[in-house]
Amino acid sequence: MSGVLVILEQRSGTWNRMSYEAVAAGRALAEKTGQPLAVATLAGKGAALSWQIGGQPTTAYLVEHELLEPYTSDAYVIALEQLIKKLEPSYVLFPHTYQVRDFAPALATRFKQVLISDVIAIRYDSAGSAGPVFVRQLFQGKLNADYRHAGTGPCFVSLQAGSFRADESTSSGTPETFTPQLEASQIRNKPGERFRESGQTVDLTQAPVIVSVGRGIGEQDNLPIVEELAQALGAELAASRPICDNGWLPMERQVGSSGQTVSPKLYLAIGISGAIQHLVGMKGSKSVIAINKDENAPIFEVADYGVVGDLFEIVPELTKAIQTAKA
Amino acid sequence: MKIVVAIKQVPERDAPIHIASNGRWIDDADLNYTINEPDAYALEEALQLKEKNGTGEVIVVCAGPERVQSTLREALAKGADRAIHIEAEDLTGLDTLGIAQILADAIKPESPDLILTGLQSDDLGLGQTGVVLAELLGIPHATIIMHVEPTSTGLKVKRELEDGWFQHVEMPLPTLLTIQSGGNKLRYATLMGIKKAKTKELKTVAASASTAASAVTLDRVYLPEKQKKTEMLTGSPSEIATKIVEKLKFEVRVL
Numbered sequence: 190m191s192g193v194l195v196i197l198e199q200r201s202g203t204w205n206r207m208s209y210e211a212v213a214a215g216r217a218l219a220e221k222t223g224q225p226l227a228v229a230t231l232a233g234k235g236a237a238l239s240w241q242i243g244g245q246p247t248t249a250y251l252v253e254h255e256l257l258e259p260y261t262s263d264a265y266v267i268a269l270e271q272l273i274k275k276l277e278p279s280y281v282l283f284p285h286t287y288q289v290r291d292f293a294p295a296l297a298t299r300f301k302q303v304l305i306s307d308v309i310a311i312r313y314d315s316a317g318s319a320g321p322v323f324v325r326q327l328f329q330g331k332l333n334a335d336y337r338h339a340g341t342g343p344c345f346v347s348l349q350a351g352s353f354r355a356d357e358s359t360s361s362g363t364p365e366t367f368t369p370q371l372e373a374s375q376i377r378n379k380p381g382e383r384f385r386e387s388g389q390t391v392d393l394t395q396a397p398v399i400v401s402v403g404r405g406i407g408e409q410d411n412l413p414i415v416e417e418l419a420q421a422l423g424a425e426l427a428a429s430r431p432i433c434d435n436g437w438l439p440m441e442r443q444v445g446s447s448g449q450t451v452s453p454k455l456y457l458a459i460g461i462s463g464a465i466q467h468l469v470g471m472k473g474s475k476s477v478i479a480i481n482k483d484e485n486a487p488i489f490e491v492a493d494y495g496v497v498g499d500l501f502e503i504v505p506e507l508t509k510a511i512q513t514a515k516a
Numbered sequence: 517m518k519i520v521v522a523i524k525q526v527p528e529r530d531a532p533i534h535i536a537s538n539g540r541w542i543d544d545a546d547l548n549y550t551i552n553e554p555d556a557y558a559l560e561e562a563l564q565l566k567e568k569n570g571t572g573e574v575i576v577v578c579a580g581p582e583r584v585q586s587t588l589r590e591a592l593a594k595g596a597d598r599a600i601h602i603e604a605e606d607l608t609g610l611d612t613l614g615i616a617q618i619l620a621d622a623i624k625p626e627s628p629d630l631i632l633t634g635l636q637s638d639d640l641g642l643g644q645t646g647v648v649l650a651e652l653l654g655i656p657h658a659t660i661i662m663h664v665e666p667t668s669t670g671l672k673v674k675r676e677l678e679d680g681w682f683q684h685v686e687m688p689l690p691t692l693l694t695i696q697s698g699g700n701k702l703r704y705a706t707l708m709g710i711k712k713a714k715t716k717e718l719k720t721v722a723a724s725a726s727t728a729a730s731a732v733t734l735d736r737v738y739l740p741e742k743q744k745k746t747e748m749l750t751g752s753p754s755e756i757a758t759k760i761v762e763k764l765k766f767e768v769r770v771l
Contacts, residue, residue, distance in 0.1 A: 262647075262657065287678050291659045294612070294644030295651040303611045303731040306642050322735070328639055331533050332542070333740045340731030377656035381684035383677060398770050404529075422770070434698030440680075447660075447676055447696075455770045465641075476768045477744075478760060485533075487740065494763055495746045496756055506757035514761050514771055 190343065193219040194278035196269065197230040198286055200260075202237050207284030207348070209355035214311060214348050215282045216356065218321065221313045224279060229367070231268055233258025240364055249364035250276075256371045262292040263376045268369035270299050275367070278343055285347040287446075293347060300342040307349040307465065309333075320344075329464040330487035350446070350469045391441045393449045396425035398457075401444055401471070403429040405460020405481060405500055409437040414504050415459055421511040427451070429467045445470035460500050463488030480504070517572040517666070517689075519562045520623050521596070522633040522649065523555040525580055525587040529638060539736050541608055551587050554634025558695040560702050561664055562632050563595045569666065573597045575626060579618055579723060581605050592713035593705035599716070600626075604723040611730045616648035621724035624653065630671070631692040635660050643694075650692035657692040658685050662699040674699075 195215035197208035212228060219226035229250035232238060236258075240249055252272055256264050269292075273281060283289040285307045297304040310324040312335075323336045323346055338344035393399060400419040406412060419426040426442060433443040444451055445467045452473030459480050461467060468491060471477070479492035480500050489495045496503060527533070527547045534543040551559075559576065566572040576591040578584045579602035588599040602622045607615060623631065631650070636643035650657035662682070663674035670688040676696050677683055705713075749759045764771040 266651075287660060287676070290643055291647070294647035295657070297731075298613065298616075298648050298651040301613065301728060301731065303613050303648075304642075304644055305732055306644060325641075326740070327641065327737060328527075328533055328542075329529070329641070330740070332535070332737045334737045335735040337733050337735055338731070339729065339733045342731070377688055378658060379686040381686070383681050383683050385680055386682065422764075430697065436701070440698070446678065448680065450679070455764070455768050478763070478768075485739070489746050490740055490742045491744055492746045493744060493767075494760070495748045496750075496760070497748065498753070498756065502753040503756055506753040507760055510754070510757040510761045511764070511771065514765065 190277045190279050192225045192227055192276060192278040193222070193280045193282065194273070194276060195226070195228045195282045196289075197228055198284055198288060199230050199232065199238060202239070205284060205286055206355070207286060207350050210350070210353040211282050211284040211348050213356045214353040215280075218280060218282070218311060221321065222279070227276065227278070229272060231257045231265060250367050251364040252367045252369060254369055254371050256373060256376060259380050260288060261376050261378050261380060262295060263378065264371055265292040266296045266299065267371055267375055269296050271369045272367055273300070273343060280344045280346065283345075283347040285349050289347050293345060297345040300345075302340050302342045302345055304345040304347060305336050305338070306347045308346050309349050309352040309465075325349075326465055326487075329462060330468070331485060349465060351472050386440070391425070391439070393425055393427055393442070393444065393451050396451065396453050398422055398424035398455045399427050399444070399451055399453045399474075400424045400457045400459065401427040401429065401461060402432055402438075402459050403461030403467075404431050405462075406432070409435070411501070412437060414501070414508070418457075418459075418504055418508045418511070421508045421515070422457070424455075424457070429461050429464075458488050458492070459504060461488050462486045463491065517565065517569060517630055518575070518626065518628045519565060519572060519630045519632060520575045520577055520626055520628040521555070521559045521562045521591070522619055522623070522631065522646070523559065523576055523578050523587065523591060524552040524634070524637050525549045525578060525584045526552045526637055526639045529553075535737055535739075539738070540734060541737060549583060549587065551590065552634055552637045552639075554636060554638075554695065554697055556634070556702050557697045557700060558632040558634050559591055559594065559596065560700045561695050562630075563703070564700060565630075565664060565666070575600060575628070577602065577619065577622060579604050579615065579622075580607060585718060588718055589713050590705060592716045592718070593709040594703055595709060597716065599718040601718060601720045602723050603720050609730070610726060611732050612642055612644050612648055613728065613731060614726050616645050616652055617726065617728075618723045619645070619649050620652040622721055623649075627690075629689045631655075631690070633692070633694055635694040635696050646692055646694040653692070655690050655692055656687050657694070658687060659694045660696045661693045662696050664693065
């Protein structure tokens, strides 16, 4: 058992950008552990893929079968189980996408292993038999935790978006095709077409200034104080998931892994603790100002300017000060 | 439809988190516990499915020490029909596979049509117990589900994908779904519900013995290091407002 295998995600010939980050993590892991690197992706029959996976020559596998399109967890688990049994890698890395979350835990179970999910860093500080340390977050980002693989089978790891810097892309040549044994009867779910809800009108991705509100606002009746601030700043109003879950703001105003990914000049986070699902969506912001009553809130780890305090006292004062400055 | 909802008891979100002296978990001496929020949405989905159908049974299952019975009672007060407490003093030594195995062993004799659970937990956030449970039980699964609709042959569910995309998936029964928040509004337990809950069955079963060694170990927990050098702005609210305006003018340049 040797090697690092990175599973890349693509849809209709377009690579998920997190795949490149996973390759970067895989390359570092391969170098540190002195093992060869291989990459693989799954696709339907006749997939036209341009392999741009970066760095030095790497073995690439195209796992191809008509039953792999559209995606189902059953087909992916069966196909990857066969590929992994053939290659016998020590490590199997995935980008932490929604698709990976859907099938990778079941795949790991087939090998009596546990997926170490949404890893934000890999440390190699204790060289030797203990192996690398996989860092992931606990308690909505309030704590970090060091995990180690203890099993005898392959170590399955998924990598959180934005945690590893993607390599420059260069071509890697022709992949080897691997055709898994798959039967239609093994696939139990019937997926439909992907769709978006109609009437999505708010495009936060282009907004230069965003005022974003989280759980700290307490209740819907308190929203006007952040609406007034957004208005004073000429900003788009956004929110973290719980605000939209409660129906206080429409889902299309949500920033995060399940909402929109934004990159404004200014992101003003109000009463947002900063769980990783939210940080993933706002990491590209040029400047971040955070106001939160909890000094240990993870949002302060990514903020340029932080205010520990009561948003109900600070936000109205800030709105006034901005109005005065603009007058 | 017989629906099992697997729920987890977790520390309240606002609870101050202190690292235990051995550095391997948190100090749980003074913590208040509650139902894992995504699991509350799974319970809500189960209760609504039963109400829409007019028949069926909702059984809540939770593994942990005696304190988890309060969370099970709350689920009964909201409308679950009965509860199973899988008694396990300390679960921290088990990995996801171990936890899913004791859940599978307790759920299997019930032969449910549908198993629901939240998409991830607020404490560990591994987001895989449901998928592993389905794999161990040999039933299909679908994750991050916003809506569930019974059909003549099984279920039609609405999955949330990334970046605002969705997908419908048709699946046979029995099956397992992990439920996303926001698909439904959570209900509160009524006074009548709380009264009724006292008469409902809460069965305690022993956790099945774990045979396998852990596939992963949690070595250490610690406070995250800052990724950015954050300048903290202090003072009275109006002083802070003035300082932020200065930053907006001269550093961020949006005013």
